[in-house]
Amino acid sequence: MEKNYDASKFEKPSVTVDIIIFTVKNEDLKVLLVKRNVPPFENFWALPGGFVKMTESLEEAAKRELVEETGVKDVYLEQLYTFGNPKRDPRTRVITVAYFALVSWENLKLKASTDVSDVQWFSAFDVPKLAFDHKEILEYAMKRLRWKLEYTTIGFKLLPGKFTLTQLQKVYEIIFHKNLDKRNFRKKILSLGLIESTKETTEKVSHRPAKLYSFKKKIGDIVEIL
């Protein structure tokens, strides 16, 4: 901290949060974008976000935006990185704290997906030109997502509460963009001891039904690394 301080003495940047909201749907990784209807970057798609209010924490701001856009609470949310290049917004100095969120499609389809043209899910592998430096932010989020998937158990967060191992494997395959061996995948996931089979199975499928699994809710989420 500076030695002398006068809050009014310095010109201050604006601070926003932007959220990268991922979900999996139709065998694809999706990201939620909103269409801008004012300059700059009018008619460009952008990450959802907004100004941080003076009385809310950064995480509260991110959660607020998340609820506004998707109607879901209690999802996985983590701070990603803070982007502060002085030229990233052509109007004025804006520093943005990026968060990334993982939601299961099943949990949110009731609400946000029924919105119309100005809020839409895009394939994370094929997004339109984005406003500001949002492309860079998205790419950073993809890196973090892959990394987390490899070294933590975060993948569950993209699925509903009960899921089959095949569904889970699919999530991994989608995000890593490569096929995985079924036996090795199951061995590894189960050896982590973080999910348990329920007594239920999938129903009304014209083939052998699969067991449904759910997370063990253990002492504190073990997602914490780093």
Add this chain to the structure above:
Amino acid sequence: MEKNYDASKFEKPSVTVDIIIFTVKNEDLKVLLVKRNVPPFENFWALPGGFVKMTESLEEAAKRELVEETGVKDVYLEQLYTFGNPKRDPRTRVITVAYFALVSWENLKLKASTDVSDVQWFSAFDVPKLAFDHKEILEYAMKRLRWKLEYTTIGFKLLPGKFTLTQLQKVYEIIFHKNLDKRNFRKKILSLGLIESTKETTEKVSHRPAKLYSFKKKIGDIVEIL
């Protein structure tokens, strides 16, 4: 981003950077602190830091602070986390972007270490009460440091350009607070293929001299994970 924007319409938070500067000296992990001489937290020790100027990026701000406090450039610097609790500063809303830096004692002892009472190195394992939420920030930095040391090659950054394997092992032992097996440590480090032996050895020691190693400067630092 918000749909409508008027830079003057919103009250804005102040934005600072704070830096956790680590070094290793006397077989201890040290962190640089500065003593505050104005309220709030007058006479408390705090992390070095300051306001982000309107025309500089966050990283530039962090580098500027780093040079001001230590006189060193070209050190390892990475963004740590952004702390934005609305109550973290009792005066006004201050959001701080924390960076952490690793410097080798040998590279900086010329300058900053000769400063007097208000800038000092403390053992990272035994710091005084800190101003604001700086204790929390420091703890987070320690976690990140341990993590990075385990999964990347970042440890080299705490040593001078040429070093012995024993010195390097010492760094790891200090930070992990436990002893490591010499043979396994050397096997692992050398298998990474990131350092190479020079033709030099330590001199004027009253025992067998050790080979000096240096980093291979490869295509881009391989420290990038996550």
Add this chain to the structure above:
DNA sequence: TGAATAGTGTCTTTCAGACAATATGCC
């Protein structure tokens, strides 16, 4: 009984960890 997906085991290779004797330079 055929279609479709679920579920399962072995072998090999690689890496981490335990463990102790020899080598070298200086005095």
Add this chain to the structure above:
DNA sequence: GGCATATTGTCTGAAAGACACTATTCA
């Protein structure tokens, strides 16, 4: 030669990866 530290290899257990067949349900 004695002291102090440097340097080096083997064995064992665990985990990751390659690989193919049997089981179950429904139509």
